[in-house]
Amino acid sequence: MDYSISRLAESKLILLYLIEKIGFPLSNSEICQFSLEKNYMDYFSVQQYLSELVEAHLLEKNKNKNHTRYTLTKEGKGMINYFVSHIPEKVKNEIDTYVQQNKKRIHTESEVTAKYYTEHNSDYDYVVKCGLSDSDGTNIMEISVPVATQQQAKIICNNWKENAGRLYGSILNILIGDEK
Known part of the structure; x- marks a missing residue:
C-alpha cells in the first residue's frame, strides 16, 4: 500500500x-x-x-x-x-491518556457556555449570555444579562462556568415555586 x-x-x-x-x-x-x-x-x-x-x-x-x-x-x-x-499502539495509548485527562473538562465545556459582547444600542455597555446544554447539544437554559462594565461581564461568565449546575437548579426551583 x-x-x-x-x-x-x-x-x-x-x-x-x-x-x-x-x-x-x-x-x-x-x-x-x-x-x-x-x-x-x-x-x-x-x-x-x-x-x-x-x-x-x-x-x-x-x-x-x-x-x-x-x-x-x-x-x-x-x-x-x-x-x-x-x-499504532503508541497513538492509541496517547489518545486513551488524553481522553482520561480531558474528558470531564471537554464535556463540561461543551455543556456550559458563557460569553459577553458589547451592546451599543442600550443603557448598558455589555450583555452576558450564559447557557447550559445537555450532552446532545440541546439548550436546557439560556440567560442574557445586561451589565455596565466589562469586569462585571467577566465575573458573571466565570461564576456561571464554575457554578452552572447549582445556579440552574436554584433558578429552576425559584421559577417553579419550590425554593428552599
Missing part, C-alpha cells in the same frame, strides 16, 4: 478512535485542538477527513445553533472495531 494512502487511512482511524473513546459528540474545534496538539495532522487535513468521514456515513454531523458536533455512526463503530489494529 502506498505510504500516503496508508497515512490517510490511519489519520481517519485516529479521528474515529478519538470520537469513540470520548463517548459523546465532539466539536470541530475540540477535534482540531487534539489533532494539532499531538501533531497528528494539520487543520486542513482534519477538515478534509471529517468531511470525508461524514460523506462515508462513518460520522454524523449535528448542527445546533452555532455548534457543529460529530458523533460516530453505527457504521463508524463497526469500522473502528474492525480496523483498530491499524492504529
Whole structure:
C-alpha cells in the first residue's frame, strides 16, 4: 500500500478512535485542538477527513445553533472495531491518556457556555449570555444579562462556568415555586 494512502487511512482511524473513546459528540474545534496538539495532522487535513468521514456515513454531523458536533455512526463503530489494529499502539495509548485527562473538562465545556459582547444600542455597555446544554447539544437554559462594565461581564461568565449546575437548579426551583 502506498505510504500516503496508508497515512490517510490511519489519520481517519485516529479521528474515529478519538470520537469513540470520548463517548459523546465532539466539536470541530475540540477535534482540531487534539489533532494539532499531538501533531497528528494539520487543520486542513482534519477538515478534509471529517468531511470525508461524514460523506462515508462513518460520522454524523449535528448542527445546533452555532455548534457543529460529530458523533460516530453505527457504521463508524463497526469500522473502528474492525480496523483498530491499524492504529499504532503508541497513538492509541496517547489518545486513551488524553481522553482520561480531558474528558470531564471537554464535556463540561461543551455543556456550559458563557460569553459577553458589547451592546451599543442600550443603557448598558455589555450583555452576558450564559447557557447550559445537555450532552446532545440541546439548550436546557439560556440567560442574557445586561451589565455596565466589562469586569462585571467577566465575573458573571466565570461564576456561571464554575457554578452552572447549582445556579440552574436554584433558578429552576425559584421559577417553579419550590425554593428552599
